[in-house]
Amino acid sequence: MQTRFLFPHRFKAIGLIMAIPSFIFMAFNLFADYNFPFLQYEHHGTGKIDFDRKFLFNLQSHNFTAEIVGIIVIIGLLLAAFSKEKHEDERIATLRMESILWAVYVNTLFLIFSIIFFYADVFLSILTYNICTTLILFIIRFNLVLYMDKRKLNTEPQ
Amino acid sequence: MKNTIRVERAILNITQAELAEKLDVSRQTIHAIENNIYIPSTILALKMAKLFKKPVEEIFMLERKD
Numbered sequence: 674m675q676t677r678f679l680f681p682h683r684f685k686a687i688g689l690i691m692a693i694p695s696f697i698f699m700a701f702n703l704f705a706d707y708n709f710p711f712l713q714y715e716h717h718g719t720g721k722i723d724f725d726r727k728f729l730f731n732l733q734s735h736n737f738t739a740e741i742v743g744i745i746v747i748i749g750l751l752l753a754a755f756s757k758e759k760h761e762d763e764r765i766a767t768l769r770m771e772s773i774l775w776a777v778y779v780n781t782l783f784l785i786f787s788i789i790f791f792y793a794d795v796f797l798s799i800l801t802y803n804i805c806t807t808l809i810l811f812i813i814r815f816n817l818v819l820y821m822d823k824r825k826l827n828t829e830p831q
Numbered sequence: 832m833k834n835t836i837r838v839e840r841a842i843l844n845i846t847q848a849e850l851a852e853k854l855d856v857s858r859q860t861i862h863a864i865e866n867n868i869y870i871p872s873t874i875l876a877l878k879m880a881k882l883f884k885k886p887v888e889e890i891f892m893l894e895r896k897d
Contacts, residue, residue: 763874
């Protein structure tokens with residue numbers, strides 16, 4: 674069966690290489706406030722605009738490390754999640770769909786739990802992590818299913 | 832749905848891995864079909880029937896709960 678919208682198999686490794694270091698770096702950025710100086714932007718204009726500083730074209734001063742690293746993490750996770758397996762067949766496509774469903778369910782339950790138990794800035798930071806939790810849950814579940822499948826088979830006779 | 836793939840495989844005297852290779856699927860898929868964990872697509876079922884030289888109904892049968 675031809676599965677559409679999947680990247681070639683080699684992108685799985687490329688995705689992981691992109692996602693894991695940048696994910697660790699993102700943690701440094703969030704908790705230790707580490708930024709790349711060359712990504713610092715300062716507005717050098719005559720008149721300073723005082724309204725709506727949160728929009729890209731109105732920014733007065735900002736360091737773009739978090740944004741760039743965040744994009745790399747998301748693209749990396751996407752590649753790692755949606756690349757073809759080495760031996761892609763129809764059952765793997767089914768397992769993939771089941772894992773996506775599972776990941777969305779678990780993520781939704783986690784969100785409901787967070788809405789009830791966490792408030793204000795803690796809730797906002799949970800929402801920030803939520804940008805990539807669905808993909809992470811999916812990658813873990815899908816690869817675990819494939820791994821257990823393979824291991825179960827090796828213990829059985831031909 | 833149940834199937835007689837294990838029997839057909841014994842008649843041809845081929846392993847799960849060999850059958851998988853002939854059908855261009857993984858051995859896990861053959862294993863899962865034999866153990867009624869996974870229901871194959873129509874394309875795969877027809878390919879199997881062709882390989883075993885039997886009508887599909889003789890390899891795959893509906894069960895009461897289907």
